[in-house]
Amino acid sequence: MKRRNFVQSSMLAGASLLSTGVLNAATLTGCADPAGVTTTAADKPFNLNYGIHDGMFKNHAGDNFVEQIKFAYDKGFRSIEDNGMSHRTEDEQKKIGDTLAKLGMAMGVFVQPGLGNDSNMLASGKADQVEKFIASCKQAVEIAKRINSKLVTVVPGDFVRNLPIGVQTGNVIEAIKKGTAILEPHGVIMVLEPLSDNPDLFLRTPDQAYAICKAVGSPSCKILYDMYHVQRNQGNIIPTLDLVYDEIGYYQIGDNPGRKEPGTGEVNYKNIFKHIYNKGYRGVLGMEHGTAGQGKEGELALIKAYREADSFM
Template sequence: MSWTLRYAPHIGYRPPFEPMFGALVGSHDPVAHVAFAAEHGFAGVLYAAARARPPEEQARVGQAIAQHGLQAGCLLYTTFDQLKNTSWATDSEDARRWIAAELAQATAAARRVGARQLAVLGGAYAQQPIGPQREAFVQNLRRAADSVARDGFVLCLETLNSQTVPGMLLHHLPDALAVLRAVDHPAVRLIFDTAHVQAMDGDVLTHLDVAWDHIEIVQLADCPGRLEPGTGQVDFAGVLNVLAQRGYPGLVELEHGWAQPGAESERRGLEYLRDLDVAASQSPLKGNAS
């Protein structure tokens, strides 16, 4: 089975960290899900929560990914309970030490898994102006990027839906792009998540075009609900058409749940994605990303 774009299903990306195709695989063993991804012609696997998993599991999954010739998707740089940590928004030596320690653990996990992209999310102080916090974020990113780039890693910023994940440094895509331009470092790039962009800024195709030069990873989820394509507002046919016609080389990470969990939904989801992918390969480029 071949695909036009390089899709990567997740094997657990948020609590309770259930893998995307749990019913079809019949197991939560991440190695079984790597094998499933390979059998279905996917290009990679999104093991986003690897940083919090035991090193033995990280190594086992990394070995399976390599054996199947797949690519590891991005890893969250810290554990899920630290998503709102405000160190990135803080100009202090203590904050920089915390960031360095987290990144050291993240890069060690990434090496075991075979990943090179680290998702960076930062919390904001609620009662303080956001401007100085983003200035600190820029400075901290520059320092961190210099460090991780030496070992071939990329820091990836992501905007988040303020209704579901409030209190973060980046909720709107224009703010993320402003930070990226201020950092101006090749090892700091963007995760374009369709659900978060749709929820916060709307008009995903226009924002895809505006952000194009900064995009490292594309993540697919519908809005509202972070469910499978076709359940909400996102124009996935348009998104995949742009990616295919522009020759997007990166992973398209499938980071969503199911409206109705179970094997039948998972089968339908695979079939629908296949139809979208085939249509994208055959359609002329349209819309705002021309």
């Protein structure tokens, strides 16, 4: 299968509700949508597919993530992401997967099991690190099946100071090739995330991730374009996005400074969302940020912020 077709079909899995004009028309008139929930114009599905995370609506729906998902659905959201999915029990994973299937919602990314920011060192090229990475890819496939996911976040880990950068890059490419050999038969895509959290991280910019994806040459290796980290590391979000667009498999959102919802910082998300929409992307955009306000009022303000940023049509 061609890489472009493979990625497009994988990223849009579970998001079919977003492609129908009938759903939007129904919600605008206050009719029941295909999941049986009556919504108003204020709660209609968004133009883009923003994915909530656990805790984002706990003041309205309680601590249970499944109930938060249902609340989010009622407010027009049609997807989730869950960095901690691999730490949940199999029963929890299945309940979340079943809930998403029932509501027709999409699953965004989860972090590959056992691979936090500082728990893997793919740049080192050490055999034990590669073996751990391969094992985590196998675990990710099983989790993805339970939650109907096609996207898993991978962070290569820290920079190795006693190795030339070219050698480190080669080590990362070779490790990822081994990982994609595990993921590709199942249609699962690892998205490499450039981060800004500390100067020791190996992967920091989208162009660096782009070069790795091109070298790996697999539809199961793409870029996670986290706009909060891009803004902190280099800015220039829209032009950089255009340069690496054909290797982007997922987006994450967070305003800067503060890493809260759109409109709380310096990033013009309304323009960015319009640009992403016009590029043709219809996959999930993960809401990987906190809430600026407190309690129910803060959660409602977050929803309002997304309505404003999404009002580009």
